[in-house]
Amino acid sequence: MKxxxxxxxxxAGVSAATVSKVLNNRGRISDKTKQKVLKIVDExxxxxNVLASAMKGKFTYQIALLIPDIDNPVxxxxxxxxxxxxxxxxxSIVMCSTDNDAEKEARQVAFMRQKRVDGFIIASKFRxxxxxxxxxxxxxxxxxFAFEKPPFSIDIVTVDDYLGGVAAVEHLVSLGHRRxxxxxxxxxxxxxxxxxxxxxxxxAGIAAEEGLVAECQTITLQEAEEAAGRLLGRxxxxxxxxxxxxxxxxxxxxxxxxxxxxxxxxxxxxxFDNTDWCSLLFPELTSVAMPxxxxxxxxxxxxVNRMERNxxxxxxxxxxxxxxxxxxxxxx
Amino acid sequence: MKxxxxxxxxxAGVSAATVSKVLNNRGRISDKTKQKVLKIVDExxxxxNVLASAMKGKFTYQIALLIPDIDNPVxxxxxxxxxxxxxxxxxSIVMCSTDNDAEKEARQVAFMRQKRVDGFIIASKFRxxxxxxxxxxxxxxxxxFAFEKPPFSIDIVTVDDYLGGVAAVEHLVSLGHRRxxxxxxxxxxxxxxxxxxxxxxxxAGIAAEEGLVAECQTITLQEAEEAAGRLLGRxxxxxxxxxxxxxxxxxxxxxxxxxxxxxxxxxxxxxFDNTDWCSLLFPELTSVAMPxxxxxxxxxxxxVNRMERNxxxxxxxxxxxxxxxxxxxxxx
DNA sequence: ATGAAAGCGCTAACAA
DNA sequence: TTGTTAGCGCTTTCAT
Numbered sequence: 001m002k003x004x005x006x007x008x009x010x011x012a013g014v015s016a017a018t019v020s021k022v023l024n025n026r027g028r029i030s031d032k033t034k035q036k037v038l039k040i041v042d043e044x045x046x047x048x049n050v051l052a053s054a055m056k057g058k059f060t061y062q063i064a065l066l067i068p069d070i071d072n073p074v075x076x077x078x079x080x081x082x083x084x085x086x087x088x089x090x091x092s093i094v095m096c097s098t099d100n101d102a103e104k105e106a107r108q109v110a111f112m113r114q115k116r117v118d119g120f121i122i123a124s125k126f127r128x129x130x131x132x133x134x135x136x137x138x139x140x141x142x143x144x145f146a147f148e149k150p151p152f153s154i155d156i157v158t159v160d161d162y163l164g165g166v167a168a169v170e171h172l173v174s175l176g177h178r179r180x181x182x183x184x185x186x187x188x189x190x191x192x193x194x195x196x197x198x199x200x201x202x203x204a205g206i207a208a209e210e211g212l213v214a215e216c217q218t219i220t221l222q223e224a225e226e227a228a229g230r231l232l233g234r235x236x237x238x239x240x241x242x243x244x245x246x247x248x249x250x251x252x253x254x255x256x257x258x259x260x261x262x263x264x265x266x267x268x269x270x271x272f273d274n275t276d277w278c279s280l281l282f283p284e285l286t287s288v289a290m291p292x293x294x295x296x297x298x299x300x301x302x303x304v305n306r307m308e309r310n311x312x313x314x315x316x317x318x319x320x321x322x323x324x325x326x327x328x329x330x331x332x
Numbered sequence: 333m334k335x336x337x338x339x340x341x342x343x344a345g346v347s348a349a350t351v352s353k354v355l356n357n358r359g360r361i362s363d364k365t366k367q368k369v370l371k372i373v374d375e376x377x378x379x380x381n382v383l384a385s386a387m388k389g390k391f392t393y394q395i396a397l398l399i400p401d402i403d404n405p406v407x408x409x410x411x412x413x414x415x416x417x418x419x420x421x422x423x424s425i426v427m428c429s430t431d432n433d434a435e436k437e438a439r440q441v442a443f444m445r446q447k448r449v450d451g452f453i454i455a456s457k458f459r460x461x462x463x464x465x466x467x468x469x470x471x472x473x474x475x476x477f478a479f480e481k482p483p484f485s486i487d488i489v490t491v492d493d494y495l496g497g498v499a500a501v502e503h504l505v506s507l508g509h510r511r512x513x514x515x516x517x518x519x520x521x522x523x524x525x526x527x528x529x530x531x532x533x534x535x536a537g538i539a540a541e542e543g544l545v546a547e548c549q550t551i552t553l554q555e556a557e558e559a560a561g562r563l564l565g566r567x568x569x570x571x572x573x574x575x576x577x578x579x580x581x582x583x584x585x586x587x588x589x590x591x592x593x594x595x596x597x598x599x600x601x602x603x604f605d606n607t608d609w610c611s612l613l614f615p616e617l618t619s620v621a622m623p624x625x626x627x628x629x630x631x632x633x634x635x636v637n638r639m640e641r642n643x644x645x646x647x648x649x650x651x652x653x654x655x656x657x658x659x660x661x662x663x664x
Numbered sequence: 665a666t667g668a669a670a671g672c673g674c675t676a677a678c679a680a
Numbered sequence: 681t682t683g684t685t686a687g688c689g690c691t692t693t694c695a696t
Contacts, residue, residue, distance in 0.1 A: 004673055015683045020675055027676095028681060050447045051383050051392070052673035055688045060383070061447065062394075062426070070412045071608065073405075080402045083427055092443065094394070095415055095427045111424065115382045115394065221611065250612055257614065276403065279553065280582055280612045282589065336689055347667045352691055359692095362665060384689035387672045 003044045012040045023048060054116060063303060064112040065093050066122045068100045072219050072247055073275040078123050078145065081296030089300045091118070100218070102128040109135065119303045121145050125187055141306040145299050146290070147188045148316070155306060156316040157299040159290040161189045164321035165196020165242070168270045168288050171323055172240045173204045176332040177268060180206075181231040181238035183224060183248040185216045190244040193272060197242055212238060216248065224251020225258075232259055232267070239332050240268035246275045246287055253281055253328070264330035274324050283327030291319050335376045344372045355380060386448060395635060396444040397425050398454045400432045404551050404579055405607040410455050410477065413628030421632045423450070432550070434460040441467065451635045453477050457519055473638040477631050478622070479520045480648070487638060488648040489631040491622040493521045496653035497528020497574070500602045500620050503655055504572045505536045508664040509600060512538075513563040513570035515556055515580040517548045522576040525604060529574060544570060548580065556583020557590075564591055564599070571664050572600040578607045578619055585613055585660070596662035606656050615659030623651050 005023075009016040014033055021027045022037040040046070054060045065082055067075045083093045094117060096108040105128040112120065119141030126132055126149070135142050136154060143155040172180050182197050184190040194213065201208050211234070214227035224243065228251050231238060243249030249271030253263060261267045263283055271278065274289030298317055305311075337355075341348040346365055353359045354369045372378070386392045397414055399407045415425045426449060428440040437460040444452065451473030458464055458481065467474050468486060475487040504512050514529050516522040526545065533540050543566070546559035556575065560583050563570060575581030581603030585595060593599045595615055603610065606621035630649055637643075 005675095006673080016673085017675080017684080018682060021682085024675080030681060033682080047442065047446045049673055051386050052688090053675070054383050055387065055673080055690095056675045057688075058675080061443075070408060070415075073608075076402060076405075076408050079427065080429070083402075083429055087429075087440075092426050092428065092447070094424050095411065096424065097412070097415055097419075108419075110379065111393075114379045115392070115424070276405075277612055280609055282614055337691095338689080348690080349667055349669095349692080350665085353666085356691080360665060365665080381689055384672090385691070387674095387689080388691045389672075390691080 002049075003046045005046075005048070007044065008037060008040050008046055011044075012037045059118045059307065060116050061091050062094055062115070062117045063091050064096050064108070064117045064120045066096045066098055066105065066108060066120060066126065068098050068123070068125050069219065070097055072245070073277050074245060074273040075123060077273070077275060077292055078296075081292040082121060082145070082299060084293075085296040085300040088297075089304060091300065091304070098126075100125065100127065102131075106131045113140070118307050119143070121299055121303060123147075124189070139310060141303050141310075143299055143303045143306070145295070149188070153314050155302050155314045156318075157295055157302055158189075158316075158318055159295065159321050160318045161192035161321075162196040162199070164272060164288040164290075165193035165244075166200045167196075167321065167323045168193075168242050168272065169197045169200035170204070171286070171325065171329065172242065172268055172270060173200060173206070175240075175268060175329060177238075177240040178206050179209070179212070179236065179238040179240070181212045181214065181228075181241040182244065183214045183216065183227045183231070183241065183252060184244045185219050185248070193242075193244045219245065219247050221247060221251050221254065224248040225254045226251075228252035228255035229258070232256065232261065239266075240270070240329070243269065243271045246271040246273045246277045246285065248272075249285055249287065249328075250277055250281060253285070263328050268329040268332075270323075270329055278324070278326060281328070286326045286329040287324055288321045289324050290321055295319055334381075335378045337378075337380070340369060340372050340376065340378055343376075344369045391450045391639065392448050393423050394426055394447070394449045395423050396428050396440070396449045396452045398428045398430055398437065398440060398452060398458065400430050400455070400457050401551065402429055404577070405609055406577060406605040407455060409605070409607060409624055410628075413624040414453060414477070414631060416625075417628040417632040420629075421636060423632065423636070430458075432457065432459070434463075438463045445472070450639050451475070453631055453635060455479075456521070471642060473635050473642075475631055475635045475638070477627070481520070485646050487634050487646045488650075489627055489634055490521075490648075490650055491627065491653045492650045493524035493653075494528040494531070496604060496620040496622075497525035497576075498532045499528075499653065499655045500525075500574050500604065501529045501532035502536070503618070503657065503661065504574065504600055504602060505532060505538070507572075507600060507661060509570075509572040510538050510664075511541070511544070511568070511570040511572070513544045513546065513560075513573040514576065515546045515548065515559045515563070515573065515584060516576045517551050517580070525574075525576045551577065551579050553579060553583050553586065556580040557586045558583075560584035560587035561590070564588065564593065571598075572602070572661070575601065575603045578603040578605045578609045578617065580604075581617055581619065581660075582609055582613060585617070595660050600661040600664075602655075602661055610656070610658060613660070618658045618661040619656055620653045621656050622653055627651055
């Protein structure tokens with residue numbers, strides 16, 4: 001059997017309370033007993049049982065990460081960087097995929113709460129307002145990652161999608177493009193990026209055109225390809241397309257190829273998220289990058305902060321995206 | 333506060349023990365009290381505290397998944413399917429990336445054991461034999477996923493890499509290729525796939541050639557591209573390349589493009605893992621697919637089985653891979 | 665069929 | 681400075 005705090009206590013000739021104090025650096029303990037206890041702890045490879053200490057109101061050191069759809073490569077990046085930051089801070093990440101399904105969201109949250117995870121990081125979207133509200137009311141630490149949910153008062157760590165959209169489109173404009181299509185999905189981020197698109201057009205003095213925005217219901221290559229097909233099938237097709245994420249952009253790439261269009265000669269394409277897909281595509285995809293390592297660190301910082309002291313004021317951290325130019329964009 | 337079993341008991345006018353029995357379907361309880369208790373449970377939205385029941389030796393319903401490197405898209409697929417199967421079976425997955433680092437492996441395992449996860453699924457590789465041995469000796473449920481570790485007696489759920497290698501190379505041979513290169517990494521799976529390569533060559537009556545096997549230290553696009561470059565730079569370059577995973581194959585694709593070789597006219601390429609990268613590449617990548625949904629289900633089945641009754645005999649499940657032909661392979 | 669009581673491993677008052 | 685005690689929420693004998 002694994003040794004318990006009592007085994008340590010017995011061998012060291014002290015009480016369990018003393019051992020606990022040594023382990024947690026609380027109260028005053030003489031240096032002598034401290035050393036003695038630590039020595040035994042080391043010898044027996046003693047490791048406190050997290051369950052037991054969590055029962056006393058301490059942390060479980062587990063954070064649930066809710067992700068809508070792991071087939072989108074950007075979510076893998078989220079996971080990667082959040083797990084990394086979590087490891088750094090001493091927390092593990094429990095991966096919960098929700099498949100964009102409100103029922104599943106509810107089930108996962110309920111299940112995780114039973115396990116007393118210390119908090120929830122919700123990435124990109126969350127449909128079940130009911131459940132979110134309950135979480136907040138119950139004072140469970142929750143941080144939204146890479147999206148916002150306006151009516152809710154809640155901690156948020158995200159990227160400035162609006163500015164990202166602006167950057168993408170300004171790049172295209174600077175290359176001389178004036179007819180620029182967009183492929184968007186129904187998400188909050190997407191809407192912001194599209195807003196950036198309009199703003200960039202406007203400040204370049206380009207009139208926004210009906211029919212240059214294609215919508216996807218779900219974020220899949222196939223849907224994106226179809227949406228792009230609609231855009232590129234027009235008689236007056238755009239000379240550039242802004243995909244609101246790399247999946248959309250990849251779909252546009254496929255559509256272009258199917259139509260025999262050369263990228264970037266006949267069509268420039270910009271994506272968003274700067275995932276590893278960018279370097280697989282040919283030509284490589286110009287894309288807007290989030291500062292993921294920083295975002296990951298930040299989201300852990302915010303959630304741990306909320307776990308430790310539940311301040312009444314929530315914060316929104318909105319970091320700056322950065323355009324990464326590659327081969328998929330060029331002059332008209 | 334969340335209601336406890338005592339709250340339920342009090343309201344229902346029974347003892348906590350009775351409530352516990354109802355909840356766990358143990359002992360005999362009259363239908364009447366059962367209904368009464370269940371009703372209260374429902375009304376209060378009572379959910380048992382997993383920590384508390386785990387303290388009494390029950391499950392935590394958490395399984396640690398150790399993954400070496402989430403940048404390889406196949407590991408994301410592992411995660412996806414294992415999480416799915418876990419959800420089905422009522423277990424959540426704690427993601428632990430190890431970065432191929434023995435120290436990190438040890439840290440992660442120690443940390444997870446503190447949290448009393450019910451078991452470990454180790455994907456693809458594990459360097460720290462020490463730690464693995466300890467896990468096994470302590471009777472902790474462990475299953476290897478998608479690789480084997482011959483000297484150890486341990487449960488394994490994997491794909492038959494050898495047959496996968498055979499299938500890939502037989503496909504190339506059937507297209508008329510006789511000089512076939514391989515790009516491998518140092519993993520167990522890779523070695524098996526290469527063994528399949530040799531076997532397929534031999535049964536086709538083709539002499540294996542020195543220098544047609546390129547090795548990578550790590551699985552990155554760049555290294556793969558370099559390795560492929562070495563293969564394709566030879567005067568008598570192969571007409572086909574078998575990448576031991578899709579990353580390697582993608583690297584080969586890039587190398588080919590850099591050398592101005594047309595795929596599949598000048599060079600056929602086969603990958604392994606059938607990841608989503610396959611449909612991003614152009615031409616789309618022919619690749620060997622693992623039956624991931626089945627593997628995911630199986631690995632959960634095996635680990636849960638080991639959790640429930642620790643039988644002395646370990647099992648190895650080796651499933652069959654399947655070649656998926658796409659545009660990257662063609663006749664010589 | 666039901667309940668009382670002990671205890672899982674730990675922490676936190678409170679005493680000493 | 682250290683120890684005693686109670687208790688987190690649950691399960692499990694063992695009585696009744």
